[in-house]
Amino acid sequence: xxxxxxxxxxxxxxxxxxxxxxxxxxxxxxxxxxxxxxxxxxxxxxxxxxxxxxxxxxxxxxxxxxxxxxxxxxxxxxxxxxxxxxxxxxxxxxxxxxxxxxxxxxxxxxxxxxxxxxxxxxxxxxxxxxxxxxxxxxxxxxxxxxxxxxxxxxxxxxxxxxxxxxxxxxxxxxxxxxxxxxxxxxxxxxxxxxxxxxxxxxxxxxxx
Amino acid sequence: xxxxxxxxxxxxxxxxxxxxxxxxxxxxxxxxxxxxxxxxxxxxxxxxxxxxxxxxxxxxxxxxxxxxxxxxxxxxxxxxxxxxxxxxxxxxxxxxxxxxxxxxxxxxxxxxxxxxxxxxxxxxxxxxxxxxxxxxxxxxxxxxxxxxxxxxxxxxxxxxxxxxxxxxxxxxxxxxxxxxxxxxxxxxxxxxxxxxxxxxxxxxxxxxxxxxxxxxxxxxxxxxxxxxxxxxxxxxxxxxxxxxxxxxxxxxxxxxxxxxxxxxxxxxxxxxxxxxxxxxxxxxxxxxxxxxxxxxxxxxxxxxxxxxxxxxxxxxxxxxxxxxxxxxxxxxxxxxxxxxxxxxxxxxxxxxxxxxxxxxxxxxxxxxxxxxxxxxxxxxxxxxxxxxxxxxxxxxxxxxxxxxxxxxxxxxxxxxxxxxxxxxxxxxxxxxxxxxxxxxxxxxxxxxxxxxxxxxxxxxxxxxxxxxxxxxxxxxxxxxxxxxxxxxxxxxxxxxxxxxxxxxxxxxxxxxxxxxxxxxxxxxxxxxxxxxxxxxxxxxxxxxxxxxxxxxxxxxxxxxxxxxxxxxxxxxxxxxxxxxxxxxxxxxxxxxxxxxxxxxxxxxxxxxxxxxxxxxxxxxxxxxxxxxxxxxxxxxxxxxxxxxxxxxxxxxxxxxxxxxxxxxxxxxxxxxxxxxxxxxxxxxxxxxxxxxxxxxxxxxxxxxxxxxxxxxxxxxxxxxxxxxxxxxxxxxxxxxxxxxxxxxxxxxxxxxxxxxxxxx
Numbered sequence: 017x018x019x020x021x022x023x024x025x026x027x028x029x030x031x032x033x034x035x036x037x038x039x040x041x042x043x044x045x046x047x048x049x050x051x052x053x054x055x056x057x058x059x060x061x062x063x064x065x066x067x068x069x070x071x072x073x074x075x076x077x078x079x080x081x082x083x084x085x086x087x088x089x090x091x092x093x094x095x096x097x098x099x100x101x102x103x104x105x106x107x108x109x110x111x112x113x114x115x116x117x118x119x120x121x122x123x124x125x126x127x128x129x130x131x132x133x134x135x136x137x138x139x140x141x142x143x144x145x146x147x148x149x150x151x152x153x154x155x156x157x158x159x160x161x162x163x164x165x166x167x168x169x170x171x172x173x174x175x176x177x178x179x180x181x182x183x184x185x186x187x188x189x190x191x192x193x194x195x196x197x198x199x200x201x202x203x204x205x206x207x208x209x210x211x212x213x214x215x216x217x218x219x220x221x222x223x224x
Numbered sequence: 225x226x227x228x229x230x231x232x233x234x235x236x237x238x239x240x241x242x243x244x245x246x247x248x249x250x251x252x253x254x255x256x257x258x259x260x261x262x263x264x265x266x267x268x269x270x271x272x273x274x275x276x277x278x279x280x281x282x283x284x285x286x287x288x289x290x291x292x293x294x295x296x297x298x299x300x301x302x303x304x305x306x307x308x309x310x311x312x313x314x315x316x317x318x319x320x321x322x323x324x325x326x327x328x329x330x331x332x333x334x335x336x337x338x339x340x341x342x343x344x345x346x347x348x349x350x351x352x353x354x355x356x357x358x359x360x361x362x363x364x365x366x367x368x369x370x371x372x373x374x375x376x377x378x379x380x381x382x383x384x385x386x387x388x389x390x391x392x393x394x395x396x397x398x399x400x401x402x403x404x405x406x407x408x409x410x411x412x413x414x415x416x417x418x419x420x421x422x423x424x425x426x427x428x429x430x431x432x433x434x435x436x437x438x439x440x441x442x443x444x445x446x447x448x449x450x451x452x453x454x455x456x457x458x459x460x461x462x463x464x465x466x467x468x469x470x471x472x473x474x475x476x477x478x479x480x481x482x483x484x485x486x487x488x489x490x491x492x493x494x495x496x497x498x499x500x501x502x503x504x505x506x507x508x509x510x511x512x513x514x515x516x517x518x519x520x521x522x523x524x525x526x527x528x529x530x531x532x533x534x535x536x537x538x539x540x541x542x543x544x545x546x547x548x549x550x551x552x553x554x555x556x557x558x559x560x561x562x563x564x565x566x567x568x569x570x571x572x573x574x575x576x577x578x579x580x581x582x583x584x585x586x587x588x589x590x591x592x593x594x595x596x597x598x599x600x601x602x603x604x605x606x607x608x609x610x611x612x613x614x615x616x617x618x619x620x621x622x623x624x625x626x627x628x629x630x631x632x633x634x635x636x637x638x639x640x641x642x643x644x645x646x647x648x649x650x651x652x653x654x655x656x657x658x659x660x661x662x663x664x665x666x667x668x669x670x671x672x673x674x675x676x677x678x679x680x681x682x683x684x685x686x687x688x689x690x691x692x693x694x695x696x697x698x699x700x701x702x703x704x705x706x707x708x709x710x711x712x713x714x715x716x717x718x719x720x721x722x723x724x725x726x727x728x729x730x731x732x733x734x735x736x737x738x739x740x741x742x743x744x745x746x747x748x749x750x751x752x753x754x755x756x757x758x759x760x761x762x763x764x765x766x767x768x769x770x771x772x773x774x775x776x777x778x779x780x781x782x783x784x785x786x787x788x789x790x791x792x793x794x795x796x797x798x799x800x801x802x803x804x805x806x807x808x809x810x811x812x813x814x815x816x817x818x819x820x821x822x823x824x825x826x827x828x829x830x831x832x833x834x835x836x837x838x839x840x841x842x843x844x845x846x847x848x849x850x851x852x853x854x855x856x857x858x859x860x861x862x863x864x865x866x867x868x869x870x871x872x873x874x875x876x877x878x879x880x881x882x883x884x885x886x887x888x889x890x891x892x893x894x895x896x897x898x899x900x901x902x903x904x905x906x907x908x909x910x911x912x913x914x915x916x917x918x919x920x921x922x923x924x925x926x927x928x929x930x931x932x933x934x935x936x937x938x939x940x941x942x943x944x945x946x947x948x949x950x951x952x953x954x955x956x957x958x959x960x961x962x963x964x965x966x967x968x969x970x971x972x973x974x975x976x977x978x979x980x981x982x983x984x
Contacts, residue, residue: 028851029772031808035779038801042786073768073852098775100768121775125782 021065021136023047026056026082027098028074032121036069036128043129053082061091065143067116067135069128072099072106080106083113092142094135098123152216155201163197166190170206171213251326251350262345273319289315289323296328303330313357316350325357326350380454380475383461388412388429391470400447421445432458432471443475452479505603509538511596513554525584525605527577538601543575558597574603582607633730635661637713639723641686650730655701671697671706689715689723698730707734769848770815773808780805832867832979833875835904835912842879843902846887850900853887858901865904866978868912870956878949878960882916882972885945889920889970911958911975919969923962930962949974 025036025047033049040047050056053074072079079097086093097110097118107118116138117131159167162183169179176194180187203209245252251268255261264272272287288296292314303310310330315323331347374381380397384390393401393408401408401416413422424443431439438459445452454475461470499506505525508517515538518530526541533540539547557563567588574584585604590597627634627647634647646661654661654669670678674696685692692713697706713728780801787793843850843857850857868875883900890898899919907913923930931950946960953960953974960974 029776031776031804031811032772032779035776035783035804038797039779039783039786042783042790100771100775121771122778123775125779125786 019064020046021067021139022062023067023069023132023136024056024093025049025069026051026053026074027069027071028052029071032071039125039128040132045132053077053079053085057085057089065136065140067094067096067132067139069096069098069132072097072110080110080113083110083115087113094138096128096131096135149215152201152212156213156216158200159197163193163200166193167197167201167209167213170194171210245347248349253348253350255346255348268350271318272316287316289317291315300330313353324352324354327353377474379477380473382473382475384429384471384473386433386468386470388426388471390416397475402448428456428458429471432460433468436460436468452477453482454478502602503604505605506600507533507538507541507603508598508600510598511558513537513539513551516598517600525576525603526574541574541603543573543581546573571606574605583610635666635713635728635730637686637726637728639686639715639725641682641726653700653702653730653732654698669699671699673697685713686726691715692726692728695733698732700732707732708737709733770812773812773815776808777805777812780808829873830869830871832869833872835865835868835875835914835976836861836863838872838875839879839902839904839914842876842883845876846880846883849884849887853891853898855887855890855898855900858899860901860903860905862905865906865912866910866980868956868976869979870976874952874956878952878974879914879916881945881949885972886916886918886920889918892921893919906978907975909975911977913973913975915971915973917965917969917971919965922964922968923970931960 023040023045025033025040027033027036027049028051030051033051037047037049047069048059050059053070054077056068070079070082074082077085079099083095086095094116095110095114096116097107098121099106099118100121110118116135117127119127119131156164165183166179169182174182176187176190180190183190198209201209201212203212245254245263245265248265249267251265251271253261253264253268285293285297285300296312296314299310299312310328312328314326314328316326316328317323328348328350331349374392374394377394377396380400381392381394382390382397383392389410389412390408398404398408403416408416413425416422417425428439428441428443438457440455440457443454443456445454454477456476457474459472460468461472463469499519502519502521505522506517506519507515507522509515515533515536518528518533520530522528522530522533528540539550542550553563570586572584572586573581575581583606585606587602589600589602591600592598630647631649633650633653635643635650636645637643642663643661643666646658646666650656650661650666651658654666656665656669659665660668667675667679678694678696681694682692684690693710695708695710698709699705700707709730709732711728711730713726715723716725716727718724784793784798784801787797839859839861843859883902886900890900897919901915901917903913903915903917905913931946950960953976956976958974958976960972962970962972965971
């Protein structure tokens with residue numbers, strides 16, 4: 017993956033923002049900074065691996081509220097929380113809601129960089145998974161409707177004979193359709209096909 | 225008569241007309257067709273006393289009364305050519321010159337006169353009707369009289385036929401009913417009155433017809449001006465056959481009389497009631513001194529039933545020793561008209577039936593009726609009043625004793641300020657004698673340092689008339705120690721507002737003052753605790769505020785270290801990083817310094833302060849909290865305000881408290897912009913005034929209790945913030961209060977005296 021990731025920093029303190037950008041730059045990471053949750057929401061969603069470094073105490077929308085807001089908008093970006101005065105209940109809530117890490121200011125530089133790295137990895141994995149599913153969907157969509165039907169019955173564990181009986185066609189015809197579908201789906205075995213179809217049919221899940 | 229003449233002429237032509245005419249007992253003249261008289265019979269000639277010659281032609285007419293002649297001749301001449309019968313009434317002169325009324329008639333006759341010459345003749349017969357005329361005149365006169373009586377009667381009079389149709393109604397009737405003659409005749413009651421009333425009238429009409437005699441009854445009718453009561457008499461009128469042909473009625477309105485009667489009865493009743501219910505005993509006696517009347521109050525006052533007193537001598541109502549005096553005085557009065565006592569409100573002693581004597585106030589009235597004198601006495605029991613007077617005297621005595629025994633120092637002074645009285649307590653406390661205290665002598669007891677303020681305050685009060693109040697140290701005789709006392713005084717004024725006396729008290733408040741000081745120390749400690757509580761609330765904010773620069777510092781430092789490890793640290797990058805580190809370090813230490821200053825336990829240390837400066841400091845302290853909660857702060861600080869003498873930390877605490885409250889108040893608000901405004905200015909009294917306005921929900925119904933300790937509307941509040949803020953401001957000589965903000969929210973105000981005004 018050669019695309020450069022981006023770190024989004026949201027903090028109302030300009031010193032903190034600039035020092036974070038500086039710190040991240042020392043490990044070759046590019047940061048974009050925002051002074052409020054609102055200004056972050058107004059930017060175009062990125063299509064490169066990215067994560068969010070977020071102060072819990074923000075003017076207006078708090079960090080935790082912001083986290084909820086992102087989830088409701090189906091923006092699945094991993095979050096690293098920063099807090100000046102965090103307490104345990106607050107951090108538990110944040111982690112439960114999918115935060116990568118909850119760091120208390122001032123933090124060790126390595127802790128932040130590690131958290132950012134984990135977050136980026138998570139985002140990358142999610143993006144890859146989403147890409148694979150999209151690929152499989154495309155292949156599945158290229159099947160004729162009869163092929164899709166046959167495949168669905170195959171995956172459900174029916175024999176060719178049974179499928180032919182159900183669809184009111186010859187067993188030989190089912191055989192041809194089945195092998196053509198396997199070919200189109202780029203699947204070498206029945207086991208692989210079943211996995212593929214599961215991925216296609218499964219409702220897309222957050223990759224966090 | 226005319227007919228007789230004619231028939232006689234026709235039936236017997238043999239008869240000599242002239243002879244016939246002569247024998248008729250009427251006056252007859254025979255005239256030719258041209259009207260000239262041929263002859264007149266003897267009766268005529270005798271009556272008029274004129275000769276036949278004089279009557280010839282139209283000479284006979286000279287006997288007719290000049291007043292009647294003109295009309296007569298006209299009719300006569302008109303009748304001649306027609307030959308029609310003629311009749312007229314006229315007065316004719318008798319031979320003696322007197323006129324009498326005659327009915328003069330004319331008839332035509334064919335007369336076979338002498339020589340067979342038959343021709344038309346006119347016969348004129350005159351019949352005396354004087355008597356009838358006189359009767360007619362009398363009748364007319366009596367009718368006119370009757371009419372006058374009827375028309376002028378104040379009663380309503382009417383006549384109806386059997387069918388109830390009005391034949392006559394007099395003027396009063398028409399006036400009351402409101403109609404004119406032409407409208408009433410032939411009308412029935414139901415055309416003139418309401419159906420209800422008409423049927424009542426008609427019913428009584430029927431009664432008259434049935435009874436055939438006069439009936440009389442009282443009747444109530446409603447007229448334009450209200451209800452009227454009348455006496456009605458209805459009677460039948462009989463014709464020659466004894467049949468009733470009409471009903472007459474006379475209606476006499478007695479409303480006014482009734483009214484007068486009831487008014488008189490009312491007055492009598494009222495008088496009787498007044499006497500009956502009077503709280504005074506009312507007793508009348510005659511010339512013999514015997515009681516003739518006693519009202520019910522006599523029972524209550526004297527114990528006698530009013531009836532048992534009748535006939536008894538008045539003397540039974542007085543004690544034995546008064547009776548002779550009364551008898552003598554009464555006899556003298558009857559004899560000489562000389563009164564032996566005042567008749568209006570004399571205080572005497574009376575005697576109850578049970579033998580008890582009691583004070584009374586007596587007034588007498590005298591009335592002469594049928595030549596006899598009646599005396600009426602109004603006797604008031606004044607034992608209660610006497611008792612009250614005695615009580616008042618007793619209470620005055622008690623009050624005097626009270627001033628001497630009350631455990632409080634009391635004094636009074638002349639309008640000019642000279643002390644004229646001190647109670648025993650003052651003398652005991654100061655050890656001075658009543659003489660020594662007089663005038664300005666009391667000044668000896670005042671502490672040297674307080675003498676000037678004390679005398680200035682007293683002089684000011686005396687000259688202005690304002691209430692006096694002054695604290696001073698007073699020497700207590702018992703231990704020769706100066707103790708804090710407060711003296712207060714109020715002026716007593718007469719009706720014109722002039723001061724006639726000053727009344728004052730002195731209270732030893734030394735112990736109270738000491739307690740007050742102890743309380744103040746406790747309060748200072750409480751204030752510190754409250755400060756810490758406020759800081760606790762602020763802690764999260766403050767941690768954030770300190771951690772921000774620290775985070776920037778460590779980030780910048782770490783980044784530099786990393787670059788240094790990679791040997792890729794550009795000196796320019798390092799310089800910038802270091803600059804930021806220094807700036808953030810400075811920022812962090814400033815925050816810490818502010819907090820330390822605020823928390824430290826320091827005794828109140830007053831200095832002259834610019835309130836605006838304190839406001840700015842507190843805004844910096846609360847800045848993050850305001851920013852975090854998105855509360856806009858608007859400052860309207862008046863420049864160049866007078867300085868205030870105050871403890872900086874305490875003022876900060878008060879302001880911080882008010883601002884934190886303001887922030888919290890706006891938290892529930894989502895619609896309006898969350899705003900907090902701070903204002904400083906000079907108020908009307910020259911004090912420095914600070915207002916903290918919020919746009920929150922307002923004070924609500926619990927506004928009164930805001931300043932009560934431990935009252936709180938917050939989930940985790942202590943309820944001490946506002947009470948402590950208030951006591952802090954008051955300890956600086958100021959005031960703190962709250963009002964509603966418009967259109968919503970609350971305003972907290974406090975004042976502080978300007979430093980120049982109160983140097984203490």
